[in-house]
Amino acid sequence: MNIQNTIETQVKKAVAQVYSINLDTLEFQPTRKDFEGDITLVTFPMLRQIKTNPVQLGQSIGEYLVEHVAEVERFNVVQGFLNIVINDRFFIEEFIKIGNTPNFGKLKPPRDAETIMVEYSSPNTNKPLHLGHIRNNLLGYSVAEILTASGKKVYKTQIINDRGIHICKSMLAWKKYGEGETPEGAGLKGDKLVGNYYVKFDREYKREIAELMVLGKTEDEAKAEAPIIQEAQQMLLKWEAGDPEVMALWEKMNQWVYDGFEKTYKSLGVDFDKNYYESQTYLLGKDVVARGLQKGVFYKKEDGSVWIDLTDEGLDEKIVLRSDGTAVYMTQDIGTAIQRVKDFHINGMVYTVGNEQDYHFKVLFLILKKLGFEWANHLYHLSYGMVDLPTGKMKSREGTVVDADDLIEQMTLTAKQISEELGKLDDYNEGEKAELYRIIGLGALKYYILKVDPRKRILFNPEESVDFQGNTGPFIQYTYARIQSILRKSDFDLTAEYLEAGDYELHEKEKELIKQIQLYPETVQQAAQNHSPALIANYTYELVKGFNSFYQNVTILGTQDEVEKRFRVQLSKVVGDVIKSAFGLLGIQVPERM
Structure with a gap:
């Protein structure tokens, strides 16, 4: 409260007048409940400069405050603590100000407000949202609202992981076993229907692995040679090549999931200003890596892969481009961050991602700083812990997730x-x-x-x-x-x-x-x-x-x-x-x- 600033000024004047000493800092704290008072000055630290006993010091300052500060009604001294009682008029006037202040506690972002993007949710399109996503969404949405209330301009976003082998697993299982089933026909939300086929794929995959191991294959060999995983890998290659049939299936099943997600978000009361899709961002960042290579931020190994050495920063070496020229997640995240700054002219970002990705974000933020982006100093990983249930951990492949x-x-x-x-x-x-x-x-x-x-x-x-x-x-x-x-x-x-x-x-x-x-x-x-x-x-x-x-x-x-x-x-x-x-x-x- 502003009264503390007034008291601080007057305490410094009192000490200068009575003891001829100029103090730089003072220590205040709320008065303990078992003593009378509203604010307490801790006088012990002042004794390093003022040669007197703490009770006498508190008494002389208290008397000065009662005389010179209209809001101070009385005081009491307990050892090295000066407990100050503020009069009722001050609190009533403060209350009147609060009562007459629209949106008390919240600041309206000024025209030149700092602009922040908060990313949260960021699900995969092969399964419905689960309890872990709930914590992510609630945290991200709330932090966005709090930042807005603190006077910042905020954009809410998610990046939807809509490509990769895990997506192809659901697609392949539906193609092989779905018999044309649709969310409407099954009476299910689309994300749940697709999630069922992700579980179905895992069951079939495990069955094939077991059969191959009976025939003498090692577990690793069986995992690699199981027909269903090889089919999924072929489907991924076709997707990357833009095969019309695979793309049509991908678009149809993804839309089922998006429709399902939207219902969940509405039930949960969260929203987004923009969605980014990994299928549209996974090639971003490769040009940035090329420029960083020229500047000496990255280096190339003999096999043609591109790396960054962060050992001087207490981290390790990190790959940013494979030897075949394809991107890794780090490459995409570098490119996506840069794209977001271009899209929204933001000053910083908050990434709401579980704590298993702590290391990833340390590396990402450091790379962006080394690439010379000023806004990289305003990136924050909102790292959060897992959510457990009394029944134990959740596993989406086995269908034991809490939906x-x-x-x-x-x-x-x-x-x-x-x-x-x-x-x-x-x-x-x-x-x-x-x-x-x-x-x-x-x-x-x-x-x-x-x-x-x-x-x-x-x-x-x-x-x-x-x-x-x-x-x-x-x-x-x-x-x-x-x-x-x-x-x-x-x-x-x-x-x-x-x-x-x-x-x-x-x-x-x-x-x-x-x-x-x-x-x-x-x-x-x-x-x-x-x-x-x-x-x-x-x-x-x-x-x-x-x-x-x-x-x-x-x-x-x-x-x-x-x-x-x-x-x-x-x-x-x-x-x-x-x-x-x-x-x-x-x-x-x-x-x-x-």
Whole structure:
């Protein structure tokens, strides 16, 4: 809060006046809950320059502040800590400013705002989205929203991996065993249908490997010689050669998958400004490698392959072009990054990719810097941990993946069961109930995943996430709905101007709540700097805990004092607005009633 800057200036003046010493820095912290105060000056570090005891130092500074800073009401000294009490008028005036600030906590990007691209999702077109993709999508979307709220211009994108041997596996299995099956005919989303054939390919491949091993082949020989894998490899060569029949099959099955993905994205509440497709980007970067070779950034080995030596940077040698002239993933990523800067004139990028790719992105960012791109200093790998279930790991080839659509549906059903047990929805019609279950279920899923630091691995427990108590999405949503109920029952115009400071005396719970609300803009900025939705999630939980403590300790609508009632209702409204804003940054809806 700005009051800290005022106090800091005055403390330096006090020390200069009383002790004739100029201080460069001061250490402040929030006052501990077991002491009276709003902000605490730590005087211990000052004793290196000021030869006195800490209590006497705190006393002299405190007396100076009471005399020279209108907002400072009183103080107390506990050893080397000067606890400063700020008067109610300051907090009421701050609250009035907040109440009259549209989109409090969020900055509107200026015309010359830094422009960032956030990449997330980036699925393969051989299977539906799964639980791992959910964490990726939720993180990427939320970080994009947080960066926007922090005052940056943001573009959201994905690169769809729509080529390669894994895509051909699904295509070949459908061609061999599908008998013309379509998503409409099967009553399945297209991505699920294609995913079934990916699993079918793996089963047939394993069967053929086992048969060849019975005939005396080693496992490696059997894997290489199995007819079905050789057919898939031939199909890939035909795709690369532009064979009309293979291309037509590829386009048809990919479209099935895209249509399926779109439904999942809509259910999950995420979107993109542009899709990039690997089939259109896999040749990018080769010309950049050629130029880098001329500049000496890369070097060529005897077999004609092109490499970069990063051993001086603590990494190793990395291939960027094969001996036959074909690109590797690194080549494509170099070219795609450069293309995106051309397309959107961005200053930096955030890549939302699992932590198994940490090394890849270290190398990519270093190569782009060595190639001389200034924007390469503003690239960030939003590295995240795996998501596990109580039942163990997931394997897509074996069909043991937790499907994203199935999980969303399960979360909605779990929310329904728990809500019905609580029995508070008697006046809802069936449509209202269904929408509420969806909002609660998705809110539980998103919050449970986003409240954890992205770098940490998660054990996801669906039932635990829908608990209406504790650090959960439904607990926060329920508090928001409680606030809306208070507002509906209030008997005055909520659109009226916020009260003037006057002589209103704050209850300690009101003051605590205002202090918590004040932290929201700073939290948004910190979350943007750290690319961490967890900071927003846990801030919101602390705000809700503060509101519930306020709700339990003061009378809101029942008070006979009209000024007190109006202030407390308006305070409740602002808390609700901040909850809704913060949850919006997490991509979570809040219900008006629960």
